[in-house]
Amino acid sequence: MQKNKQNITIKVKSLVDKFNLELVNKTTLDKMDNPSVISAGLGLAGYPEYDNLEKVIIAWSSKESKFFDSLDKNLLKKRIKDIFDRKPALVLLGKNMDKKYHKLIIDLATEADIPCVITWMDMSQIHGTLGSYLLREFAPNYQIHGTLMRVSGYGVLIMGDSGRGKSEAALELLQKRHQLISDDAVLVCQIGNEIYGTSPEITRNLLEVRGLSILDVEKIYGYQAMIDEHVINLVVKLIPETENHDFDRLGDSNLKYTIYNIDIPLIEIPMRIGRNTSSLIEAAVNVQILRDQGFNTLDIIGERIKEKNDE
Numbered sequence: 001m002q003k004n005k006q007n008i009t010i011k012v013k014s015l016v017d018k019f020n021l022e023l024v025n026k027t028t029l030d031k032m033d034n035p036s037v038i039s040a041g042l043g044l045a046g047y048p049e050y051d052n053l054e055k056v057i058i059a060w061s062s063k064e065s066k067f068f069d070s071l072d073k074n075l076l077k078k079r080i081k082d083i084f085d086r087k088p089a090l091v092l093l094g095k096n097m098d099k100k101y102h103k104l105i106i107d108l109a110t111e112a113d114i115p116c117v118i119t120w121m122d123m124s125q126i127h128g129t130l131g132s133y134l135l136r137e138f139a140p141n142y143q144i145h146g147t148l149m150r151v152s153g154y155g156v157l158i159m160g161d162s163g164r165g166k167s168e169a170a171l172e173l174l175q176k177r178h179q180l181i182s183d184d185a186v187l188v189c190q191i192g193n194e195i196y197g198t199s200p201e202i203t204r205n206l207l208e209v210r211g212l213s214i215l216d217v218e219k220i221y222g223y224q225a226m227i228d229e230h231v232i233n234l235v236v237k238l239i240p241e242t243e244n245h246d247f248d249r250l251g252d253s254n255l256k257y258t259i260y261n262i263d264i265p266l267i268e269i270p271m272r273i274g275r276n277t278s279s280l281i282e283a284a285v286n287v288q289i290l291r292d293q294g295f296n297t298l299d300i301i302g303e304r305i306k307e308k309n310d311e
Contacts, residue, residue, distance in 0.1 A: 008138050009033045012090060012115045019130060021092075021117040024102075025110040032057065032089035035134035037127060039064060043083040053086035057134075060105070061094030061123040068101055080105060084112035091116040092130075094123050136196070136229075139189035142259070148181040148197045148230065149173050151285045155230035157186065157197060157257075157264075158281065160238030165277050167209050169238075172278035174207075179227050180217050183207045188232065190260040198229035234265050234288045236281050241270035265291070 009031040016023050034055040042051040044067060068076055084091075091109050093102060093116070102118070109116040121129060146159040147166045151173060158166045167183055174180060182199030183206065189196055199205075205218045205226055218226050235257040256263040267284045271277070290296075 010134070010137055012117075015090075015130075016117060018133075019119065019121075021119050023115065023117050024106050025116045027110065027113045027115050029089070029113055029115060033138075034089060035131070035138040037092075037131045037134065039123075040083050040088075043086075044079055046079060046082075048079075048082045048086055051083075051086075053083060053088050055087065055089045057090045057092060058083065058088045059092040059094060059123065059126045060097055061126075062096035062098075063123070065096070065098035065101060068098070073104075077104065077108070080108050081112075084108055084114055087112070088114060090114065092126060093118045094126060095120050096122050136189070136191055139191060139196075141187045141189040143200070144186045144188055144197075144259075145184070146186050147183045148186045148199075148232070149281075150179040150181060150227055150230050151282060152178070152289065154233040154285050154289065155181070155197065156281060156285060157232050157235045158238065159235060159257075160271075164238040164240070164271060166238065167207055169277040169281060170207060171209055171215075172276075173281065174217065174221055174225055176278065176282070179225055180205075180207060181227055181230050188259055190262060193262060195232045195259045195262050195264060196229050197232050232259070232264055234267065234285060236284050237266060237268045238271050238277065239268055241272045 010033075012023070012030050012032065015021065015032075032055065034057070036052075036056040037059050038051070038053075038056055039060060040048070040051050040053055040058050042048065043053060044064065071079065091105065091114055093105065106116050119126065119130075144157070144159075146157050147170045149156050149158065149170055158169060160166055170180060170183060181197055183203065185200055185203060186197045187200055205216055207215045207217050209215060237257075255266040255268065257266040258264070265288055267288065269277070269280050269284065
C-alpha cells in the first residue's frame with residue numbers, strides 16, 4: 001500500500017463550475033485546503049477567537065440573516081470583519097440569505113481578499129451536497145495494487161500478485177456487463193465508516209491486458225462500462241493453488257482485509273489453469289450478498305445434521 005502526498009487543494013473556480021455557483025468578487029486567493037463548512041456562530045456572537053476559522057468555508061443563509069437583523073450596522077460590520085480577519089478560505093451565501101446583506105458581506109470579503117460566492121443551495125443542501133463532496137476530495141488516500149470492479153452492485157477489489165490474471169478477469173467481467181472503476185492501481189479513502197476506491201487520473205478508463213496492450217474501456221465498451229468511484233464491499237484475493245496456503249474451504253473463517261482500520265470481507269480464491277476466474281468472482285459476490293443478508297449455508301447443513309440425528 002503506497003501513501004500519496006496529502007497536500008490536497010481545490011481551486012475555487014473548479015468548485016464554482018461544478019456546483020454552478022456565482023463568484024461575486026475578485027481576489028488573489030483561489031485555493032482552499034480545508035473541507036470544513038461552518039456558520040461561525042461564535043464569531044458572529046462576538047467570540048471569533050473560539051471558532052477555528054482559518055482556511056474553513058463560511059456558509060450563511062436564513063438563520064444568519066435573522067441574527068444580522070438583531071445587530072446595528074456598525075456592530076454587524078465589526079463582527080463580520082473580525083471573522084474575515086481570521087482568513088477563512090471562502091464565503092458562501094445561501095439562497096435564503098437576505099439580499100440586503102449581500103453588498104456588505106461582499107465588500108468586506110473583497111477587502112480581506114476572501115472569495116465570496118452566491119449559491120442556489122440552502123444550508124441543508126450546502127452541508128449535504130457540497131460538504132460531502134469536500135470531505136471526499138480532501139480525504140487522505142492510499143494507493144493499492146489491485147483492480148476495482150462493480151459486480152452485481154458490489155464494489156469488488158480484486159487483489160493478487162502480478163501475473164495472477166486480475167486484468168483478464170476484469171475484461172471478462174466487462175463482457176458480462178459489469179463495470180470497471182480502476183485497473184492495476186486503486187486510490188482508496190475513508191468516508192465515515194466506509195472505504196471508497198477510485199482511479200488515479202493517469203490510468204482512468206484504461207485496462208492493461210497482456211498481449212492486447214492497453215485498452216480504452218470507455219471507447220470499446222461505452223461510457224456505461226465505467227464509473228468514477230465506488231464503496232469497496234468485498235476484497236477477492238487470487239492465490240495460486242500451488243502455494244502452501246491454508247484456504248478457507250468451508251467459508252467459516254470470517255476473513256477480513258483491513259484498510260484505515262475498517263474491516264472489509266475477504267474471500268480467497270485458489271487459482272489453477274482452467275478455472276474461470278470471472279465466474280468465481282461473480283459467485284464470491286453472490287455468496288457475500290447472501291452473508292450480508294444473514295444467510296449462511298453452514299447453518300443449513302447444521303440444521304440438516306440436527307434433523308437427521310433427531311430421526
